[in-house]
Amino acid sequence: MKRFSTIMSATALLAAAFPILPAHAAPPRDVDDLVGARGSSGESALQSRGYRIAKQNGLTNYWWNSAKDQCIRVVTYNGRYDAIDSASDGDCGHGGGNTAAAAVAGVAAIGLIAALASHKKSHGDSSAQHDSEYERGYHDGLYGGDYDRNDSEAYHSGYSAGEAERDNRLAANSQIVRGAPAAAQRACARRGDEYQNVPAGSSVPVSVYPQGGNRYEIIIASGHYRARCSVTGDGNVISMDPY
Structure with missing residues (x-):
């Protein structure tokens, strides 16, 4: 379809x-x-x-x-x-x-924690200075701060991750997501928390694809990570898979 x-x-x-x-x-x-x-x-x-x-x-x-x-x-x-x-x-x-x-409680940091973990896995850098610069960039990107072109690589990577998380929050409030029944959104968000092993309330729906027959595919964002949730309109989760 x-x-x-x-x-x-x-x-x-x-x-x-x-x-x-x-x-x-x-x-x-x-x-x-x-x-x-x-x-x-x-x-x-x-x-x-x-x-x-x-x-x-x-x-x-x-x-x-x-x-x-x-x-x-x-x-x-x-x-x-x-x-x-x-x-x-x-x-x-x-x-x-x-x-x-x-x-x-504490969900404000979940996006940063997940994004930093993913970045460190790819780059192998775990110094305190690196993490601090990444966090500073992340918050500037998340909260709309001025982008410092002359800063470090860690700052630039953090800024990009922060912008992505900001996009998550915008998408979670969009008319696109509101096209799915609330029960389906809540069920997929709860399953997203369990699937990514993050604190309750961390996961949000960011896009919705109606599949017909009262079924929906909802993309769930849990910080830096994504998952595809297949669900019925009344909140019965059929499957949760990597995205």
Whole structure:
């Protein structure tokens, strides 16, 4: 059967993935110095202060500090923390019985971990400096930072991997993926986590090909890796294979 394809303008795709946010209030005092920080150094600083990633939505991340029972929202623009403000406990999956975010704690790093592992397997370089430069490039590519043409090979490779992960997140919010039933998408995403042995909530659908007869082929991205999921519209996974 001829594969289904839909072309979406870049503007519309970005709008679907990264909706316009309301104005931000002053950031909490314990993190106000991080406004303007690079994405990679900002993440390290938040972790050192007791924050853990709770939820992602495009370039907006929610961080939870269990010691302070505090949720914050961090918006990244052009590779840097553009705004930080307080968010509700529910935004971080706490309070009101909402624990959905707990299942994806630490998922922010899964794409980087997988991409770096694949890169090191191909290049055989495992020095701390190499990994640091790769991570810096990855975050610049993921968060839309300026590309430094004069940087190292590790930085360039990381930037390309970060851009690929950004494309994953855009595709996961596209009208193309929305063409498959939600039950089928959820089932394939869960099976993708198991198939790639990654934390729950890491895998996302990035493209869909209707096969007829209430069957779909959904391409699942788990960080740097891909898999082909054959599934019925009601969420019965038939097979999961390398892509």
